[in-house]
Amino acid sequence: MRSKMSPFGIAASNRSTNSLPVSVLPSPLFTRSTSVTSSSRVISILFNAVKVNNSELEHLLRTRLDPVDRVTSRARSDRDLNPDWVRPEVELKPAAVLAPIIKRPDGWTMLFTQRSVETPAHPGQTSFPGGRVQASDANAVDTALRETREEIGLTHDWIEPLGAWDAYETGTGYRITPIVGLIEPGFELSLDPREVASVFEAPISFLFDPANLERREAIWQGQNRAYYAMDYGPHFIWGATAGMIRALYERLYER
Numbered sequence: 579m580r581s582k583m584s585p586f587g588i589a590a591s592n593r594s595t596n597s598l599p600v601s602v603l604p605s606p607l608f609t610r611s612t613s614v615t616s617s618s619r620v621i622s623i624l625f626n627a628v629k630v631n632n633s634e635l636e637h638l639l640r641t642r643l644d645p646v647d648r649v650t651s652r653a654r655s656d657r658d659l660n661p662d663w664v665r666p667e668v669e670l671k672p673a674a675v676l677a678p679i680i681k682r683p684d685g686w687t688m689l690f691t692q693r694s695v696e697t698p699a700h701p702g703q704t705s706f707p708g709g710r711v712q713a714s715d716a717n718a719v720d721t722a723l724r725e726t727r728e729e730i731g732l733t734h735d736w737i738e739p740l741g742a743w744d745a746y747e748t749g750t751g752y753r754i755t756p757i758v759g760l761i762e763p764g765f766e767l768s769l770d771p772r773e774v775a776s777v778f779e780a781p782i783s784f785l786f787d788p789a790n791l792e793r794r795e796a797i798w799q800g801q802n803r804a805y806y807a808m809d810y811g812p813h814f815i816w817g818a819t820a821g822m823i824r825a826l827y828e829r830l831y832e833r
Contacts, residue, residue, distance in 0.1 A: 630783045632686055638830040639679075639758055643741025646719045649755055654825045655747040656818075659793065659804035670753040674721035675708025677826070678737070680761045680779060687779035688823075689761075690813075691729060694775040705819050706756070707732075707774075718742065718755035726759075730777060731768030736761055743829045746822050756822050780810045785823050786831075 678689040691707050709725040711718065719742075723734045737759040746754045767777065784790055790808045794816075797803075806820035815823070 630686070630786055632681070635686065635782065635830070636760070639740050639760070642830055643743055643758060646717070646739050646741055646757070649718060649742045649745075651745075653745040653747050653753065654821055656749055656805075656821075658821065659806070668751045670747060671751055672711040672718070672721075672755070673709060673752045674711060674718035674725070674755045674757060675706035675822075676722035676726045676737070676757050676759050677706055677822070678726070678732070678759050678761050679782065680763060682763060682779075686782045688782060688785060689777055689779050690815075690819075691774045692776045692778065694771055694773055696772065706822075708754070710752075719757055722755075722757040722759070729770055729774050731770075732761075732765055736765045743822075744825045746818050746825070748818055754818065754822070756826070758826075778813060780813070780815070784810060786827055791820065791824060791827075
């Protein structure tokens, strides 16, 4: 991929210790000169339990997402947890990500990418594959599929786009449209080493577990800021990506 949306949606980072290195803090909430290791605290767990049944999940995905040709104008943002936050008055740049759901026989999973340490913007961080909308893209689905192919080599013939849910507006000036893509196992990936170092999958049952999604707070520029977060082994998913997962759960199970 040649044109990235670099700072938005970098909402997960690979961690080998309990501390959160400054270099992996996502731009929408934190600056590189701010550490949250001493001030971050869990405030609350955010949603009720759901036992993930694959058949039911597929039915909900097919019936409760927005059709790919009629994406909702609704949006989520960092303001969900920080109502006093004022986004700068800038025109939001359109972008899209793919939330790849893989139909593993022992439990469906969601795939994330970890950025290469050589990439100039946010090295080592992970998120959904995605990027800015280009003039050649017909819609957000085209963007998500193109970016996924460029980043990890997963071509559109393996992906069934099911629909979108609420867009996510970031403090860095992007409006992200998340697209669910349903994927059968058996594919092979070819990562662009300039952008992606590795991928990992997290079970949907983990992502939708009430014990895992939390509301946390940290001090940023002298003020408390709240954000979504979840720990998955050595990975720490938070910020925009965790917020989009939260919104997807709500779309499927809380209507």
